[in-house]
């Protein structure tokens with residue numbers, strides 16, 4: 230990650246001199262933890278390895294002591310240590326990093342168990358805890374694992390890096406593969422970077438996800454937006470000190486920490502919640518980020534009863550929805566709120582920039598974040614920021630990092646227009 234001109238976390242150098250407890254749980258991906266240990270040591274970190282009993286079946290403790298120059302700990306009742314080992318490790322750790330985090334370990338962490346040295350150290354940690362899950366995709370997708378992940382996310386004490394989509398140990402392909410060791414090292418650096426509070430006091434309204442327009446009580450017109458980009462923006466803005474209201478369409482995402490969430494279904498609901506949040510003079514927010522994929526059309530006459538097979542009309546008449554963002558752009562007097570629109574396009578970069586530039590002018594917004602339709606639903610995205618000063622490309626990054634780059638541009642705009 231270059232970090233050029235960015236105030237986002239994850240910058241090189243923050244690992245030097247930091248102490249990291251590297252927990253290794255028992256999964257085939259445990260061998261990749263050795264590469265992570267090496268990356269951390271190379272970056273100047275002191276790495277204290279903690280292996281679970283089952284991790285020892287997959288990897289040798291000597292590998293880790295050799296790479297880190299530290300004793301490998303596995304046992305709560307380590308006779309070579311006088312005192313409570315988990316308390317000592319937790320006290321010394323600037324970061325607890327778990328690579329790989331197995332389904333079993335996530336279950337134990339979600340339950341608050343302290344039944345081995347690693348779980349007890351996590352429970353006792355003072356600083357950030359970062360886990361890199363790896364398991365068979367069916368284990369990752371199991372409702373029990375998803376529930377455990379949601380619990381850990383909601384508690385706000387454990388952060389995740391990965392898993393990613395790809396080939397797993399069994400040779401099958403799916404979501405469950407360990408994130409690349411280099412990316413895990415970068416995420417560790419990001420977790421340790423001091424959080425900038427450059428958006429402290431700024432009032433953000435962020436919209437995210439699709440809108441659904443009903444055809445009847447069970448069917449709707451919608452789109453494939455996952456809401457991930459908008460949620461990442463809300464999360465990062467709040468982490469950087471902003472006061473954030475998130476107006477969310479129908480998505481299955483957890484509310485980011487410190488964010489006030491309002492759920493909406495239709496475009497009309499989204500528009501009315503925005504009116505309420507922004508107020509008649511638009512002075513209720515300093516920044517409006519319209520990441521929502523607003524449905525452009527709605528069925529003219531949605532049926533109050535479920536449409537039955539054979540009786541439904543063969544063509545559906547549509548009415549155009551108002552362009553919510555353009556409406557706000559037209560009403561805005563002066564430079565507040567800073568307006569950020571999104572443009573999801575197909576075509577090459579040149580075509581995407583041309584469309585985005587047109588959208589920026591027609592909707593009277595400050596910044597258009599243009600991305601290619603391929604980013605839909607993914608955890609990563611590559612965007613082009615089209616603003617007053619021209620086009621700034623942002624390379625392919627996790628959406629949290631893309632969010633930080635967008636917020637960097639917003640922060641500059643806020644500063645240039647009166648703080």
Ligand code: CTP
Nearest residue numbers: 519521523525550551552553554570571572573
């Ligand atoms: N938007 C909006 N209201 C709509 C449609 C879109 O506020 N009815 C907002 C979106 O939240 C996004 C931006 O406008 O920030 C761009 O939306 P997009 O659908 O890409 O652009 P359109 O103007 O609908 O143009 P087209 O469909 O031709 O690409």
